[in-house]
Amino acid sequence: MTSQYRVRVLSSYIIDDPDAAYAHMGQRNRWVNGFVTSLVRQRSGLREFDLQFQRTPRTQEELVRIVDAWHAEGVQLAICPGTDSAIRLAEVNHRIPMIYFGAHPENNGLELVNQPNVTGIRLNLPLIWSYEDNFALLKELMPNLERVYFALNLDSEFAFPNVRVMYDAFRKQQKGFWIDGKSPYIGYRSVTFLAERAGVRYLEGPYGPITELEQGLREADLHNAALVGFNDTVLNEGAADLLLTFSKTHEVPLFWVNNPSVIERFGVADFSSDFEAVGRVVGKLALDILRDGKPINEIPIQEDPGARRTLNLKRARALGLDVSTATRNKFTEVIE
């Protein structure tokens, strides 16, 4: 057999607990399906690959050891689902080509692709990418919505340095957990504009230890409120479960971005990139590099190929939300 392409997938989203709501997010979002489909359609296949999946380790020291091992094995390509893993890997890997797919809210962290061995697909975070067909759906599902709470994990790479500066300054003021959208210390002002257009108040809650998130949730005014989570929260052990449990216990609608498997439990709706389409792009880029010899530094960052919105109609109805047919039709998938 001709030698295989040695490829490693490094992901923070390989979860130990098989019963966790997000344990199978890779399977659920089908990026791997897209990747394999792309290989087949380009007349390649898994038989040409030595493809292994590894969980991103907690420390950079462990990551250095992994990269050293990859060099020893002759690994030719790394694939990173998620900006967090990509940023961490790029810090210690300057030679092995890397393809990642991940979000860069308000373009934070995009300098990553200036590194010559890195390219990727920039994911849009659909809920906060645009108003019509995305953020506006929160108000369509909850006409009485008055405030949205976004929890943000300080222990992930999504707490970009410039955003963290604002959070640190806010904390020094000791004005509570939640940062109001109109505050000069808000991390993501674009979300404030979306919220204002919807006529709702936006509150951002950066947390470190899970106890901070617990405290923050206790401070929230839950009347006509919604919670929103992102996958940085999945990276904090227990935090996603906390939001799910809180949502269930207090009957506060929970929305998510880029993780329909969370929504299948007790969430109302998820706003995702079309990860199967993302996987197809990753497959094409992988063969461009490995088979066709295209230098990775000639491959520009790719745009998000599309979105998928998932509605958990059962949960919505359990919360007393009256979902019109028109609103329902705006979702790619409806779970009944």
Place this chain on the structure above:
Amino acid sequence: MSDSAIAIREKIIDSVRKVEPKLESVRISEGTSLSELNMDSLRLIELGVMVEDNFGQGVSFDEWIEQERARTDNAYTLESLVNFVFKATRS
């Protein structure tokens, strides 16, 4: 088995062997289960793509997997897949 079903069977076996070259010399019969062939989840995905590409949009490999998941015995056999594809291509 009809000629059409035989042709479907041969195409599926051919796809299985393309996905997993180690199975080149392994006898695959109607009763063989995909799980016996030690095909991992990634290779099942690839087989699914090849089956759908070979037999057209009316065939949903995911639907077959869901059907088999509900079985209590004799799940994921070649015979079941052949029958599934045969019915899907005739509807």
